[in-house]
Amino acid sequence: xxxxxxxxxxxxxxxxxxxxxxxxxxxxxxxxxxxxxxxxxxxxxxxxxxxxxxxxxxxxxxxxxxxx
Numbered sequence: 001x002x003x004x005x006x007x008x009x010x011x012x013x014x015x016x017x018x019x020x021x022x023x024x025x026x027x028x029x030x031x032x033x034x035x036x037x038x039x040x041x042x043x044x045x046x047x048x049x050x051x052x053x054x055x056x057x058x059x060x061x062x063x064x065x066x067x068x
Contacts, residue, residue, distance in 0.1 A: 003041070015058050020060070022060075023053065
C-alpha cells in the first residue's frame, strides 16, 4: 500500500534512499512516486513539481497521463 507524503522537504530527503522517481502529469496535478522500501507518493501543482524534480538525486522517469 503506498504512503502519501504531504511535505515536499520530507519527500526530497526520502528521495536519497529511493531507486527511482516516477513522474505522472495530468492537467491540474503532478504525482511524484518514489520507489524505495515502500512506494511513497506526493501530489503537487505542476509549478511545484518542476522545482522538486530539480532537487531529486535519484533516477527520474517522466510519463504523461493520457486524458480522454
